[in-house]
Amino acid sequence: MEKNVAIEVIEKIKSDLGQSLVEKPIKRTKIEDTIRESLKNSVENLFDVEKISLLQKIKISEKPFVIAFFGVNGSGKTTTIAKIADLLKNNKISCVLAASDTFRAASIEQLQIHADKLGVRLIKHDYGSDPAAVAFDAIKHAKAKNIDVVLIDTAGRLHSNVNLMEEMKKIVKVAKPDLKVFVGEAITGNDCVEQAKTFNEAVGIDGIILAKADIDEKGGAAISVSYVTKKPILYLGTGQEYSDLKEFEPDLVVEGLGL
Secondary structure (H helix, E strand, O other), X not given: OOOOOOHHHHHHHHHHHHHHHOOOOOOHHHHHHHHHHHHHHHHHHOOOXXXXXXXXXXXXXXXXEEEEXXXXXXXXXXXXXXXXXXXXXXXXXXXXXXXXXXXXXXXXXXXXXXXXXXXXXXXXXXXXXXXXXXHXXXXXXXXXXXXXXXXXXXXXXXXXXXXXXXXXXXXXXXXOOOEEEEEEEHHHOHHHXXXXXXXXXXXXXXXXXXXXXXXXXXXHHHHHHHHHHOOOEEEEEOOOOOOOEEEOXXXXXXXXXXX
């Protein structure tokens, strides 16, 4: 609880500990080791979801491979998209960005700066225009130019904003993304888990990227979000540079908990 872990996860860990410890003969000298081992196994099992290797998936799929990114405002979504674009570029996979956040002031300019730095094309319309139309145009461009991947930025929305949620569903309907990624802030703990749950209910997310994981001392979001949504964590954002994107390994979380 101190580490901001979701209640569902705490209940699971309690149940696991009960099964492996209660009414079992344990030597007095081994009690602490046994508890620690049981806790470690329980936490490792939280990540028992099918892993997705993004680069592998792109390579074996039809072009263009479409990825849509979702999350609340300020979750680091735009920066995460730039990091993914950089990762693709370094693996000789071409991509185009779609500025489907036509809602928030300066969002298009922010994405344009990243696109210019990375040397990739950005497809954009004016503010207030239909986000689904932007995504559609980006996919059309990718097909015409034989580009491998389309990365769609969407308006950061509070899960309580019904209009924006409907708009997001429309983007999914039009763009038919091959992968729907929720970007959350590791440091927001249980809030991040609740957001992921809501987005999953609305559009059915396929995977998770946790931004700002380098300043997350508790690890609560990483422990909980995958278990609660039953979706894999793909990457952790670990800094401001484009290269600060780490493939997720459950062992890192287990180590972070001191197990």
